[in-house]
Amino acid sequence: MLFSDRSTHRPQPAPVRDVFGTLPDGSPVHRWTLDDGAGITAAVLTRGATLQALYVPDRDGRALNVVLGHPSLDGYLVRGPFFGATVGRYGNRIAEGRFQLDGRTHTVPLCDPPRRNALHGGPHGFDTRLWRAAPLDGGPGSGVQLTLDSPDGDQGFPGALRVTVRYLLTPGRLRIDYRARTDAPTVVNLTNHSYLNLAGEGSPTVLDHELTLAAAAFLPVDAQLRPLHGPVPVHGTPFDFTAPRPVGARIQAPDAQLRLAGGYDHCWCLDGGATPRPRPVALLRHPASGRELTLSTTEPGIQLYTGNALDGTLTGPSGRRYGPRSGLALETQHYPDSPNRPHFPSTELRPGQEYRSTTLLSFTAPGGRAEPGEA
Template sequence: MLSSAQSSTSRRDDFGTLPDGRDVHRWTLADETGLTASVLTYGAILQSLTVPGTDGRAVNVALGYDTLGGYLTRVPYFGATIGRFGNRIAGGRFTLDGRVHEVPLSDAPRPNSLHGGEEGFDTRLWEAEPVDGGVELTLVSADGDQGFPGTLRVSVRYTLTAGQLRIDYRATTDAPTVVNLTNHSYLNLAGEGADTVLDHELALAADAFLPVDPQLIPLGAAGSVAGTPFDFTTPRALGERIHEAHEQLRLAGGYDHCWVLDGGRTAEPRPVAWLAHAPSGRVLTVSTTEPGIQVYSGNGLDGSLTGPSGRRYGRYAGVALETQHFPDSPNRPDFPSTELRPGAEYRSTTIYGFGGEAPRQ
């Protein structure tokens, strides 16, 4: 299929069959710059993201699998659309309108709900339809699904044009609920089979971050990044300070924290993060409407999983830049609200742009 409006192409092929016999499809999008993205109907997963470099090579920079079987293990959420609530909810409990809701504990050994529970949106088969420049996936999450109230109707639209992958999230509900959607792609701009992202430079439009307790739940108010290994207000290598003797790094085994983005929630996406790999010349600019970004440095990757390149994914093999609201927001009235009520629409947009320049020191 060709969309003249977007100067990009999309095609669908088969990607396997679920144990219950339902077919999984892969939608591959391509634009005029050589950027390609493959999206699965299982989990609304970004399965691959192939990006040209200044060295003339185009490589897949998204960690993942080349067969459906790998994704059914669901171990590290490679490329997944996360919902109904991305990140952690302390104790798997929250109160909404005076009623306590319990959601599955899925963050072992920590007593938290993580990424929507054991059967979150990353485990669902989504419906898909082509749109100009991309594909739109839809899902209905029933009232009580994983303990969350309200029937939620969700759409995730991936579109590709002019070197940018845009992800638009929309949701409505028939009863008060909480929503926090994100994408959990692990990126390595050297290629998904490269050893580490610790040589990548990262910059964040954030003067503050959320320190966490031993369960990786925010302690309270945001803390300044100044004078800490969490200061990426100017570009620094991810590995420059990741091994420092800082209590927050020790608790998470690296970076697994939410940065409070300058400007808070915005109506339109604005640039908030830059990731650069000097040898290939690849630079990623992340723009979003969200108030926070969770940076996860792949601390839990242990070499037991193998990607399409045939290389094992060791510690720090990829970095996730998860645009979202703050962890444990349903229990934190001082955080930006994640509540969604009937008659309102949840809207969130994140754009991964390639081909620009990273901020200078």
């Protein structure tokens, strides 16, 4: 059954704000806790507009945190795996940190060693910023809106950009809405970088999770983890998740693409491309707990990253260390290096236009499936 089925008449508590920690300059970082009134809670930090925790019940009603994170603010101040962060101005990679727009070359600092890429917006991307926050009032659900002003030239990107990210928790579903406007032509590609483990944060592996992706093609990469060329079919490769498969079923296959990335760290081209309303594109299931996640989005791509670089040096709120493949990211987005690939869907944003993107995370109890919801 859906979690929402058992909570139709339960009021949802208002979001609760507390102080998660203090930045070196004395600024407080607030944590906003959202509650769906049916057993799911989410915690959002103003540092990086970060999803710090997401508690979801299993088939027996036991709620565990299913996203990886740091136990205190100190961990978020050392840039590392981007746990739960809103990444931007451009999520994923820009080759050589350079792109052209309207005949001008723009340079973003490299930050993907040992590779020569600008990754997730540069070394001081949106994940490192303190966002302004206010509760979402007057509508259904428990929510918070975060706002950031990114000035012209920020990390080398042109145009002053105002960004808002809304987290809205309704029974059984977390909705993330992104909006942005600019005063000069620029490029924008925002996403959330949560690492999921439906067995509970701190569980040793996600290789036993079953994954389905609505994607008949993916983007092969070179040694720099940049797209080699256009999409290629997944059929007959370890990248075929068009039917449910365990994440670990073929991750050790003798495949050149898997060797280059040390596992999965690739963009899948979602069937149908970008859409005006979110549609379901991924189903992640943990058979032992019964937790299922249906992920819906308006985006044309999704980056699956299987936590290949996690090495046991980081410890989560559970007190357990994060080893390789202890979490996976499903990053809804446009394609990597799109500003340098005119045949990819465009990430350009111009004055008078509004950047809009929505992603839904819908959770079910065993035997049910959440609906993608309305845009």
